[in-house]
Structure formats: structure tokens, C-alpha cells
Amino acid sequence: MGNEESVFFSRVLTELTLSFHIIYATIGVGVPLMIMIAQWVGIKKNDEHYILLARRWARGFVITVAVGVVTGTAIGMQLSLLWPNFMELAGQVIALPLFMETFAFFFEAIFLGIYLYTWDRFDNQKKHLLLLVPVALGASFSAVFITIVNAFMNAPQGFDLVDGELVNIQPLVAMFNPAMPTKVAHVVITAYMTSAFILAAIAAFRLLKGSDHVYHKKALFLTMKLGLIFSIGAAIIGDFSGKYLAEYQPEKLAAAEWHFETEGEAPLMLYGILDGQEVKYTITIPYALSILAHSDPTAEVIGLNDFPEDEIPPLYIHYLFDTMVTIGVLMIMVSGLYWLGRHMRWRFIHSRWYRWLIVAGGPLTVIAIEAGWWYAEVGRQPWILRDIMKVPEAATTSGHVDTMLYLFATLYLILGVGSVVVLRRMFRNNPIEREIADREAEVREGTRKGGDH
Amino acid sequence: MSLEVLGITVLMTFLFGYIIVGAIDFGAGFFNAYSLLTGKEHILTNVIQRYLSPVWEVTNVFLVFFFVGMVGFFPSTAFYYGTTMLVPLSIALILLAIRGSYYAFETYGASGHKGYSFMYGMAGILLPASLSIVLTISEGGFIDMVDGQPVLDYGALFTSPLTWSIVFLSIAATLYISAVFLTWYADKAGDRDATELLRKYALIWSLPTIITAGGIVWELRSHNAEHYNQLLGLWWMFALSGALFIGTVYLLWKRHNYGLAVWLLIGQFALAFYGYGIAHYPYLLYPHLTIHDSFTNPAMATALIIAFILGLGLLIPSLYLLLRLFLFNKDYVKGRKKDEHA
Numbered sequence A: 001m002g003n004e005e006s007v008f009f010s011r012v013l014t015e016l017t018l019s020f021h022i023i024y025a026t027i028g029v030g031v032p033l034m035i036m037i038a039q040w041v042g043i044k045k046n047d048e049h050y051i052l053l054a055r056r057w058a059r060g061f062v063i064t065v066a067v068g069v070v071t072g073t074a075i076g077m078q079l080s081l082l083w084p085n086f087m088e089l090a091g092q093v094i095a096l097p098l099f100m101e102t103f104a105f106f107f108e109a110i111f112l113g114i115y116l117y118t119w120d121r122f123d124n125q126k127k128h129l130l131l132l133v134p135v136a137l138g139a140s141f142s143a144v145f146i147t148i149v150n151a152f153m154n155a156p157q158g159f160d161l162v163d164g165e166l167v168n169i170q171p172l173v174a175m176f177n178p179a180m181p182t183k184v185a186h187v188v189i190t191a192y193m194t195s196a197f198i199l200a201a202i203a204a205f206r207l208l209k210g211s212d213h214v215y216h217k218k219a220l221f222l223t224m225k226l227g228l229i230f231s232i233g234a235a236i237i238g239d240f241s242g243k244y245l246a247e248y249q250p251e252k253l254a255a256a257e258w259h260f261e262t263e264g265e266a267p268l269m270l271y272g273i274l275d276g277q278e279v280k281y282t283i284t285i286p287y288a289l290s291i292l293a294h295s296d297p298t299a300e301v302i303g304l305n306d307f308p309e310d311e312i313p314p315l316y317i318h319y320l321f322d323t324m325v326t327i328g329v330l331m332i333m334v335s336g337l338y339w340l341g342r343h344m345r346w347r348f349i350h351s352r353w354y355r356w357l358i359v360a361g362g363p364l365t366v367i368a369i370e371a372g373w374w375y376a377e378v379g380r381q382p383w384i385l386r387d388i389m390k391v392p393e394a395a396t397t398s399g400h401v402d403t404m405l406y407l408f409a410t411l412y413l414i415l416g417v418g419s420v421v422v423l424r425r426m427f428r429n430n431p432i433e434r435e436i437a438d439r440e441a442e443v444r445e446g447t448r449k450g451g452d453h
Numbered sequence B: 001m002s003l004e005v006l007g008i009t010v011l012m013t014f015l016f017g018y019i020i021v022g023a024i025d026f027g028a029g030f031f032n033a034y035s036l037l038t039g040k041e042h043i044l045t046n047v048i049q050r051y052l053s054p055v056w057e058v059t060n061v062f063l064v065f066f067f068v069g070m071v072g073f074f075p076s077t078a079f080y081y082g083t084t085m086l087v088p089l090s091i092a093l094i095l096l097a098i099r100g101s102y103y104a105f106e107t108y109g110a111s112g113h114k115g116y117s118f119m120y121g122m123a124g125i126l127l128p129a130s131l132s133i134v135l136t137i138s139e140g141g142f143i144d145m146v147d148g149q150p151v152l153d154y155g156a157l158f159t160s161p162l163t164w165s166i167v168f169l170s171i172a173a174t175l176y177i178s179a180v181f182l183t184w185y186a187d188k189a190g191d192r193d194a195t196e197l198l199r200k201y202a203l204i205w206s207l208p209t210i211i212t213a214g215g216i217v218w219e220l221r222s223h224n225a226e227h228y229n230q231l232l233g234l235w236w237m238f239a240l241s242g243a244l245f246i247g248t249v250y251l252l253w254k255r256h257n258y259g260l261a262v263w264l265l266i267g268q269f270a271l272a273f274y275g276y277g278i279a280h281y282p283y284l285l286y287p288h289l290t291i292h293d294s295f296t297n298p299a300m301a302t303a304l305i306i307a308f309i310l311g312l313g314l315l316i317p318s319l320y321l322l323l324r325l326f327l328f329n330k331d332y333v334k335g336r337k338k339d340e341h342a
């Protein structure tokens, strides 16, 4: 296999693994927080339904964690296997957060094991809830640390490059690079947002499928409320991300906005298609790009004409950006209307079509996550380390990458189908009505025996 | 101690941790599958499940820690090993993925298919074999430099007796470590039948373990004389290791103090492992890479070590809690606690 092919297949394999991992990783970051909130509400309101909610979510979470862990291990090793030159170079500057991430995993893994197996060990539920705190912290910090690595790839700093050698290395400066604040915040909050809407989708789906239990209604209301908060947060931080780009990676923003010429009073173009150099059927919002980039309707926004031809990212990232933003705005509206509707007693939020809309929100936010990452990563092309190393220089020279791609693709197919089948079976075999009945029977028996827990 | 020696010592310690906890886990999967085949699953499944359930993810993290730390402390390993190990490590990854996920699918999802258990068991045997290839390659002689790029010579690798000795050792040692540990665990659980069966497995696998281990030293004499001579210089470590081995087998034979037997076993493997590692010094890959020329810059090394110390401050108490709640908790081990998962 020639070198070009190695590069090509390394890219495809990285894209595949990351795109698959990110689904489970996002759930892994967000769901522990949701479980924590539900259990806390349950304890505070002394409402068994919320506790049960936490418990059932935790059960499903185990399955997604398992796939997250094994695919994460795969991508962790693949970084060295597929991008050895990149890791050799970047490892000298950015190994620290990568290393710290393993501690976050460790912490999470240990307490997750404990949490899952101690539901009935404590008389005081609060103690059990306390065990979840390190799980949620560990998961969020894995996201923080790995995103710092990714931020470094976008805005490398903390070293000097002298004759191809890295000198004067400052690991902390590398970690706190300009891309880091917005990137970390946006990734973490969108993970919370996605998890909230996935759980809301499940609750709405059960209600649609004929269960009328208050359990699902409580679940839906809680998750929609959280989803609203996080989606507003995501949009605000997304706006800051745009400002970061305008300042430090203007080519990414310009390519996403099809902004060809550097100019002030720049309009924002939504949707549309690109026909050669010609932009068609877009919705143009005057001044909006200047506002997104610099909070000033007249500010100058750098266009693609300021960059050499071979350093411009692919222009299709426009569609990815639009997909992400559209879904973000849509979800704010869906959850906002739901929340408002609850207060104003609007009936339509309980209608079937609105519930279907909420169900759609689950997969849609996952699509937004994928679109966002593809936008961020493809928008960095042709660089793997911006302005320092291009993707082809970083790749492995090994043959056989194509074979590995087919092997891993098969693996992910099995894992993806397997996790869905197992999750469905798990909850179908033990519907909430039955679980509540079982627990009540158990409690009755317990009091009869004199509560010998 | 210089920073690079400190770094490699930390990494070796985690690798050793992975070898022990991983071996227990892999071997347990194999014995579980084997007991299904021979219709003895009622004897073993309970003990194995109770041990594995709360700790499987922790096992995996040991491995992640090792390879992330390796690239952190010694970035050039990414270049040499990353380029050449694509195929063996990808296969190991796929096996790991199958094991990890199916374990969770089976344990927490409605339990399923016998086929899963067999795959799970087989993966547990193939994994040590495929991971051990890294050790073989580190002995040198299998990597050629072509146009400044390292290339793995598969022909030489798969026809070398050294490769196969290491593969057999990894399998035998996995089953041995696992059986000794589980004997003790079953004994603590007061499960007489399981204890007896596992004790038998432990005794069966003790002999192949020690024979293949000797065989490797023999192979090294012709394959890598430098390493061999350094090994001889550390003969006392290996002698001590052998003595501990005899101690473990003796205790098992006499059905005496299985807890002590486990500690002797760990001591045996620790001595052999560190002895092997020290003799390997200073090479990470004969003759291309030493720990000195692959070492990261001092600023990063210092940062990593500080992070490591802070991290340990967090981890050790947590691990202690995990062990106390499950491994060393009498009620849990005996299955008396009502600790069903979630």
C-alpha cells in the first residue's frame, strides 16, 4: 500500500472511530449528571419515582459506558498507531492532559463499580448519592482533558520551534491555549444537553407507546427543563466559540460561512448550496457575521482571500455548521415551548405530534454533536497541528491500514447493534409498571419481616 | 534516580498491575467458558461473576494508563512501536472490545447466549498472546529501518521460537495466576467445590508456566546475548522468584493458607518481571531505542511526575475503598449482601 493510501485510510479509520466513540462518550459525560440530579430530587422530595428514574438510567448507562470504554481504548491506542509522527511531536508538549485523563477515568471507573453495586447497602440514600459525585466529576473531566488536547491541535502554543526541534516547552501554557476555554465549555455543555434530550426522548416515547404512568411524565418534565437550560448555554458558548474562531482561526469561520472576501458589515449566510464559486439559495442576514465574529455590526471579518489556496479547509463544512446551529435553535424552541406550555397550560404540548417532536430531539442532538465535531475537525484541515504539521506528514507508513479499517468497521457495527438490542431488551423485560409493583411488594414483605435489611 | 528511570519504573509498575489484574480477569473468562463446555458452570460462574462484576472497568484503565504514560514519558515509542505494531495491537484492541462489551451486555443486559461466553473465554486467551508480541519485538531483530521508517518483519517474527515461547508463557501464566487467585477467592467465599476445582487448575498450570519461563531465558541466549548476560547478572532475583513459586505450589498442594499463596505468587511474578525489566535497561527496543534518547523534555517529565503523584493521592484511597467494599468484604464475597447491581 502506498503512502498516500496509508494517509487516506488512517483518516477514514480515525473519523470512524471518533465519530462512533463520541456518541457513547457524550452520553458518558452527561448521563451521570442526570442520574445525580434525579436521585437528588428524589431524596429531597422523598419521591420514590425519581429514585427509580436514577436507578433505571444507571442501569442503561452501564451498557453505554462499556461501549464508551472499549471504543475509547481503541482511539487512545489508534492515535499512536495511525499518527505516530504526530504523537511523537505533540506528545512532548501536550502529553500532560492526556495523562491526566487516565486519572479521571480511573476515578470514574472505581466509583462507578462501587455505585452500581451499593444501591441497597446504605440506609441513607444520601451516602449512596455521594458515591456518584466522583463518577460525574471523572466523566466530565475526561471530556475536559481530552478537549484540551484537541484545543491544542487548533491553537498550539507553549513551545518554540527551532530547526524542527521543540524547545522551551511549557506544558501548562500548552494546556491553557486560546482555543481551550470556549472549546471545553462548549463540548461539556453540549454533552449535558444531548444527554438530557436523549432521556427526554425516551420518556416521550414511552408516553406515546401507551404508558400513562406519572413516572414518565415526571421524567419528561425534568429532562426537558434541564435540556432547555443546557441548550441555551450551548448557544451562548457557541457564540463565544465563533468569536474565538474569528480571532485565532479565521479560515475555519470563513470557510463555514462562505465568506470569500475580507470585509466589514459582513452578512451571515444560512443554508444554500455552492455552485462552483457561486453561492445560491442562501438566506442572507445582513451584519450578522460581523456580530457573530466581533459583536459589532461593522467589524471587519477576514475572508478566504487572505489565505493560500492549499491552506483553505473544505467548503462543505458550511453544511455541518448549519446543521449544528439549526438543531441547537430548534431544541431551544422545543424545550422552551414545552416549559412555557406547562406553565400556561397549553394543551398542544401533550399532543402526539409534539411528543414525536421531542422523540426526534434525541437523535437530532446526537447528529448536532457529530456535525459539530466534523465541522471543528475538518475545518482544521489540512493541518493536524495548526501551522506546524500537516495531516499527511503525521500518518503512519504502515500498510494494512485498510484491512484494519474493515475490521474496526465490523466491530463498531456489532457494538452499535449489540448495545441497542441489549438496552431495548433490558427495559422491555422490566417495564416501569412491573418494577414499581415489585418494589412495593418487596417493601411490604420487608415491613412484615420486621425490616431486616 | 534520574527522571527517565523514575518514569519507566512507574510505567512498569502499572504494566505489572495490568498483568496481574488482567490475567485474573482473562483466566476467569476462560475457566468460565471451559466450565460451560464441561457442564460444570454451576460450580464456577458464581464465584467468577462476583469477583469480576465491580472491577472490570478498573482492569482496563491499567492498560490505558500504561500506554498513555508510555507515549507521555517516551514519545519516540509512538514512532517505533506505533508504526510497526498496527496489526497486532489492532487485533488486541478488537479482542478487548469484544470482551469488555459482551461482559457488560451479558451481566447487565438480560443474559444471553452461550456463544458469548465462549467468545469471551477465547478472547481472554488470545489477548495475552497478542499483547505479548510487544515484548517479543522489544528484544530486537524483528524491526528493520527502511528509508528511515521502521518496518516489522512478520516472517522473522512468526518463525522465531522466541515468539512462541513468549506466547505460551503468557497463556500459561494467565491461567496460573487466575487459578491461584480464584482458589483463594472461592475459599474465602466458603465455596468448597469451586475451591477444589480451581486448585486443581492452578496445580495443572503451574508446571507449564515455569517450563516456558525457563525456555524463554534459554531462547534469549541465542537471540539477544546482551539481554541474556544481564539476566544472568540478576540471577538472585530469579532464584528468589523460583523459591516463591515452589512456596505457592506447596501451599496449594497442602491446601494451606491460600491467601499467603496469592502473595507468594505476586512476589514471584514481581521478581521475575522487574528482573527481566532491569536486565532490559537501557533499551526500550533493541538496538534502536533506549530510555535516554526517547525521553521527553525535562519540563514535561516533571509535570507528568507531579500529576502522577497528585493522581495517586486520589487513586489509592479510592482503590482501597473498592477493595474493602468488595474484595475483602466477607459478606459481599460470600454473596450475603444484597448487592445486586443497580
Ligand code: HDD
Pocket: A154, A179, A182, A183, A184, A186, A187, A190, A193, A194, A234, A235, A237, A238, A239, A241, A242, A245, A252, A324, A325, A327, A328, A329, A365, A366, A368, A369, A370, A371, A372, A373, A374, A375, A376, A379
Ligand atoms: C448538541 C450539540 C451542539 C449544538 C446544539 C451546538 N453545538 Fe457548536 N459544537 C458542538 C456541538 C453543538 C461540539 C460537538 O461540541 C463542537 C465540535 C468541536 C467543539 O469544540 O465543539 C462544536 C463546535 C462549534 C464551533 C467550532 C469551535 C472550534 O472549532 O473551535 C462553533 C463556532 C460552534 N460550535 C458554534 C455553535 C453555535 C453558534 C451554536 C448555536 C446554537 C452551536 N454551536 C450549537
Ligand code: HEM
Pocket: A010, A011, A012, A014, A015, A018, A019, A021, A022, A083, A086, A146, A147, A149, A150, A153, A370, A373, A374, A377, A378, A381, A384, A391
Ligand atoms: C471525539 C470527538 C472528535 C471527533 C468526532 C473527531 C472527528 C474527526 C474527524 C471527522 C476528522 C477528519 C477530518 C478530515 O476529514 O480529515 C478528525 C481529524 C483528526 N482528529 Fe479529531 N475528532 C474528535 C476529537 C479529537 C481529539 C480530542 C483529538 C486528539 C486528541 C483528535 C485527533 C484527530 C486527528 C489526529 C485527526 C487527523 C486525522 C484526519 O485529519 O483525518 N480528534 N477528527
Ligand code: HEM
Pocket: A018, A021, A022, A024, A025, A026, A027, A028, A029, A064, A065, A066, A067, A068, A069, A070, A071, A072, A073, A074, A075, A076, A079, A105, A106, A109, A139, A140, A142, A143, A146, A147, A187, A191, B057, B060, B061, B064
Ligand atoms: C481523540 C480523542 C479521544 C481519545 C483518545 C479518548 C480516549 C478514551 C479512552 C482511552 C477511554 C477509555 C477509558 C477507560 O478505560 O475507562 C475513553 C472513554 C471515555 N471518553 Fe474518550 N477519548 C476521546 C474523545 C473523547 C471526547 C471528545 C469525549 C467527551 C466529549 C470523551 C469522553 C469520554 C468518556 C466520558 C469516557 C468514559 C466512558 C464512558 O463513560 O462512556 N472522549 N476515551
